Amino acid sequence: MSLVNVDSTRPRVLLLGVIEHAQSAWASVREIADIITPNSTQRAGFLREASSGAFDECVVAYRTFDSFAVTGKVDAELIDALPRSLRFICHNGAGYDQVDVPACTARGIRVSNTPSAVDDATADIGIFLLLGALRNLAVSMTALRAGQWRGETPPALGHDPQGKILGILGMGGIGRSMAKKALAFGMKIRYYNRTRLHPELEREMDAEYVDFKTLLAESDVLSLNLPLNPKTRHTISSKEFSRMKRGITIVNTARGGVMDEAALVDALNSGQVNSVGLDVYEEEPKIHPGLLENPRVMLVPHMGTYTIETQKKMEEWAISNVHAAIQSGSLRSIVPEQRDM
Numbered sequence: 001m002s003l004v005n006v007d008s009t010r011p012r013v014l015l016l017g018v019i020e021h022a023q024s025a026w027a028s029v030r031e032i033a034d035i036i037t038p039n040s041t042q043r044a045g046f047l048r049e050a051s052s053g054a055f056d057e058c059v060v061a062y063r064t065f066d067s068f069a070v071t072g073k074v075d076a077e078l079i080d081a082l083p084r085s086l087r088f089i090c091h092n093g094a095g096y097d098q099v100d101v102p103a104c105t106a107r108g109i110r111v112s113n114t115p116s117a118v119d120d121a122t123a124d125i126g127i128f129l130l131l132g133a134l135r136n137l138a139v140s141m142t143a144l145r146a147g148q149w150r151g152e153t154p155p156a157l158g159h160d161p162q163g164k165i166l167g168i169l170g171m172g173g174i175g176r177s178m179a180k181k182a183l184a185f186g187m188k189i190r191y192y193n194r195t196r197l198h199p200e201l202e203r204e205m206d207a208e209y210v211d212f213k214t215l216l217a218e219s220d221v222l223s224l225n226l227p228l229n230p231k232t233r234h235t236i237s238s239k240e241f242s243r244m245k246r247g248i249t250i251v252n253t254a255r256g257g258v259m260d261e262a263a264l265v266d267a268l269n270s271g272q273v274n275s276v277g278l279d280v281y282e283e284e285p286k287i288h289p290g291l292l293e294n295p296r297v298m299l300v301p302h303m304g305t306y307t308i309e310t311q312k313k314m315e316e317w318a319i320s321n322v323h324a325a326i327q328s329g330s331l332r333s334i335v336p337e338q339r340d341m
């Protein structure tokens, strides 16, 4: 543990990860709280450090997606090692599948994420992957860099987005941003979500609400925009692929685990899925070899929010949750599962 200028009357904040961009927002936290950072670099050490009392009296933890490398999942075991004083976990990211929310709830810890800050950047990558997968750009981009122009076997002709049905599975902020951008490419929007959108929002995106089976059956392109949790794991697997139009294109900027990667490889190999654009993988940073080998797969390494502007926005949002926790004992954006807490 390292700690600077400790004042026992000031609240303590546990910093899990690094603040890269929002330095002035973070400085304002430093003014009102003592910041504690772990020395450990892997989970076993972190658990020992936590159990030794190094983080005692911390009230809030700020965490980044990359802090997973040090702490592993924020699960019951980790929470048990953390001090009883901890009341809030402020996650920097929209997706919070690294945090076991029911385990936090059981210990009275409230969790926040950074919704909406990520919407545009993630949808932009979604559109890039959608166009890239429709146009089979992975093949020619790789060939060009290898000095082979379009390659020995030039890519098959691609498809235009105009007039195609884009099915959006999960119509939260990213799904809605994806819909608006896809409209500009002349796509027709259908969507399925647990709760139907307000009619005004549907009109804004010219989006038609359909059931899950219809979405699978009618989409030319399917975009996955749903969060990963135990209920959504492998929402798309062999049965679902078999219900899709043959030759469909799929884009996933959500989480790898919402789609069964092994079943996806089979569906690509059989031609049931024509092409795919992926930003996320089931076991990042490992990628299924069947995806790496397949030229009809367009891959980027989880870069949905990887822009200076968006990273800064996300940090500022997560820090605003730390502020709210310290100053008013509440959170700006508590995760939906805990809204009644």
Ligand SMILES: O=CC(=O)O
Residues within 6 Å of the ligand: 092, 093, 094, 095, 096, 118, 304, 305
């Ligand atoms: O993947 C990015 C995020 O969850 O914000």
